[in-house]
Amino acid sequence: MNETELITRARAGDGAAERALYDAHVDRVYRLAYRLAGDDDLARDFTQDAFIRAFERLDTFRGEAAFSTWLHAITTSVVLNGLRKVKRLRGRERDLDDARDVAHGRRDSEPDLKARLARAIDDLPEGYRTVFLMHDVEGYTHEEIGAALDVETGTSKAQLSRARAKLREALKDFAGDWV
């Protein structure tokens, strides 16, 4: 049974068709949610939420784009909105952490370049970070990213270029001793 038939059946409330659609796409959705959230519980919640919303809104899927494109647009929306909420709540705590980092010196406390890179990625503006993770880490094309984030392909390319430049800048002092 092809995907169009599965969608038709899922629209009619067929649980087996929903499961088949889930099986076909869950790995990529979960991986993206995890890359963006960095937390298994949040990634699970976001993945579940994305599929539930997708199944509930199947009537609005017109088939002009691929189902995976439509599903990833829902996923990125769920994940980014969810992360903003968590970030707001944890803002105060993060401020305290940053103050501690400044007091003790980040360079000395984080000799591992991967840890520095992780922090540099965390510090990227949301748009740059999302595009960088989708393109360079998870292998999405600029067309897929543009559709998922509702931006032009050129915007996706520009954001990726700026993200890479910011990371290079943040890590340039490690260029000689990368491990």
Add this chain to the structure above:
Amino acid sequence: MTDFELEDRLRQAALHYHRPPETPREEMWARIDAARAPRRGRGGILAFRPRLRWGIGIAAVLALGVGLGRLTVRAPAAAPVPARETNVALQLATAQYFDRTEAMLAGFRADAKTGRLDPTFVASAKDLLSTTRLMLDSPAAQHDPKLHALLDDLELVLAQITQLKSEPGSQDAEDIRFITQALEQRGVLLRLRAGVPAGPARAAAQGVL
């Protein structure tokens, strides 16, 4: 090292950033299936044609606008509030309450894992607990068993959080573990999200009540 080499190594190292574990396929499906089960079988009943869907959407927005407009105008003290306006107000209040509760519990769970619980969660839980009890007594909860069950679970979880000590670092790890277990086992966050309308409705509720 050239910029090109640095960028290439950077991309390689980035693969380790938030590296996902194996997809917990069955666990997630069990929850999705549980959330979807009551809604299946209703598919297709409201499958409107696009033009009709737009019409209904516009009508709904207009109705909401009229309802909100009336709510913002002060009525004479003795004037009774029509049932329809009460329903709109209740729906908005419920959406806003769900939104705040979901954000608080998601933050609580994330913090609980680090072992450093922000004491503001206790104060937020007290505030939300009062609202939860008011909502449990509302006609909407009385007539909706699903909503009532969710509010019951939320009341339990929030009450447990309010019992935690509010000094940073003084909370009992065992208590926190029980609370997060209750959240997981009852699928509270997922049910909360399933009951919350999508973005625009939430935004509309902000600051209205």
